[in-house]
Amino acid sequence: MAFHLQPLLCLFLLTIKSLAAQTTLFHGALLLLPVTKDVETLQYTTQLLMGTPQFPTKLVVDLSGQSIWVNCAPSSSSRQFISYGSLPCLMAKSGAQRTIPAATICDIHQENPITGAANLGDLAEDIVTFDGIGLLTTVDNFLFSCSPDYLLKGLVNGAKGMLGLGRSKIAFQSQLVNNLDIPRKFTICLSSSDGFIISGTGISNSLSYTPLVSTHGGGLDQYYVNVNSIKISGRRLVLQPIGGVKISSIVPYTTMKSTIYGIFTKAYIKSATLLNMTMVAPVAPFGVCFSSQRVVPDIELVLQSELVKWLIQGRNSMVQVSDSVMCLGFVDGGLDLNDSVVLGGYQLEDHILEFNLGTGMMGFSSSSLLIEGNSCSKIRASVSRPTELL
Incomplete structure (x- = not known):
């Protein structure tokens, strides 16, 4: 009897292991951002839905960026500027105070690393939505800074700013950690066609x-x-x-x-x-x-x-x-x-690059996925079928 049950037990354990792996992938895919490469500028871009009404906002991905900065036109009825001396302002490492009529706005450093241009931008918060596997995830108080038109110089056509993934407290993934209570890690897979960013989880055990x-x-x-x-x-x-x-x-x-x-x-x-x-x-x-x-x-x-x-x-x-x-x-x-x-x-x-900010480690596929007959594009298609926004 035990001899005949052994294959069934092995099959059951394999099934449980497979389901666990699928669950992990599904959890991460909820926060998957598509990343596309522009063939002329060689820049990698993604897109967020920002403001009220929701406006598709194309952003250049910057691994070293300290924050998200955006050209804030058109206007949003839900956008609010952050006051100087407030907790979000302190968290953003605010620069010098600047006064405007009837308000004192928090200023933070913003930079275009492609041209080297930099200035101080007004810190604001607004509704931001991410489109994952057909399931929208919304953050009501997402922080970013408003940039002037000239800071967009050098960015791919149609881009409205930059999405920073650096280790600062108001970088993209740090805000997801604070608002959605996910692990302090993200995975990025760049591609000549269809890459992706997944926040809060890894996608491979062989790094x-x-x-x-x-x-x-x-x-x-x-x-x-x-x-x-x-x-x-x-x-x-x-x-x-x-x-x-x-x-x-x-x-x-x-x-x-x-x-x-x-x-x-x-x-x-x-x-x-x-x-x-x-x-x-x-x-x-x-x-x-x-x-x-x-x-x-x-x-x-x-x-x-x-x-x-x-x-x-x-x-x-x-x-x-x-x-x-x-x-x-x-x-x-x-x-x-x-x-x-x-x-x-x-x-x-x-x-595959997995940045674990909790442990201070980077996981990476030591050789190209192409050698194994795989690619970032294939992984993106297998993990989810996000609505194509770019």
């Missing part, structure tokens, strides 16, 4: 983890990971300690300080020559280009140990600029670059 670190030059609200060394085709580059590498959704391609870029490209060309790759004239903004071929050198970022590596291969290392030419998707940031290395959007695509 590598590395600590998020702070740097002296970088802001505390930004995301850095420690890189001990870089390898090309398994050979370690002779470099000074790299330290904190910034993770950015704004920089299109990984950018290196000139001293590092020179050593990096020299080693890459050497490895490419061994694979019989033929160099051709560079195509801006890239400094190293080749005749197209299938096999290219692998790049490894060695993090806290030799066991924790970020593998950059094929699609994430090479940019196809024409039918016959491909270029190494890394650019020279000059000698005055604030960070030694900024890991850009192209290298992040089709990698």
Whole structure:
């Protein structure tokens, strides 16, 4: 009798495990934001429904952004400005006080990292709605700052501002944590087509983890990971300690300080020559280009140990600029670059990144999902079928 029941028991346990996994995915999908890449500006955008009446608001996704800033036209009947000295103002790390007739408005710093333009914006709150798997989630007192028209310069056509995902108290995911009582984590998967952001949960159990670190030059609200060394085709580059590498959704391609870029490209060309790759004239903004071929050198970022590596291969290392030419998707940031290395959007695509702000760790798929026949687009389609807003 026990022998015959054993297969049934195994089937029951597998069914329970499967249902538990589905429940986890469903919970996260309630807070799924679609992310789309613009082919001209290479910016990643999402959309919120803001105000009364609800107005579709296209925003550029900024992993390092401290807040959400929006060009506040058209007007909303439910929008309210936050007074100077109030708790929300203190939480937002308000800047200098500014007085307007009959009111004193909280001012906070807002910046366009694409153009470098910055100013103080009026802090406001309004109704914001997120469209998940056919189920609307609404927050009544979502905080953001109002920007002038000129701050929109450099953003993709139709964008009304930026959605910040940094570690500040009024960044997007921090406000979701405070208003919806969800875990302090979010997952982002960028794509050349259909990516996504999921707040409050992870979507994979097969990630590598590395600590998020702070740097002296970088802001505390930004995301850095420690890189001990870089390898090309398994050979370690002779470099000074790299330290904190910034993770950015704004920089299109990984950018290196000139001293590092020179050593990096020299080693890459050497490895490419061994694979019989033929160099051709560079195509801006890239400094190293080749005749197209299938096999290219692998790049490894060695993090806290030799066991924790970020593998950059094929699609994430090479940019196809024409039918016959491909270029190494890394650019020279000059000698005055604030960070030694900024890991850009192209290298992040089709990698799962899970930012756990509670533990101070970042989980990541150490190799591209494409190698496994998967992609961010496929995961987004399997997790949910959100109403397409973009």
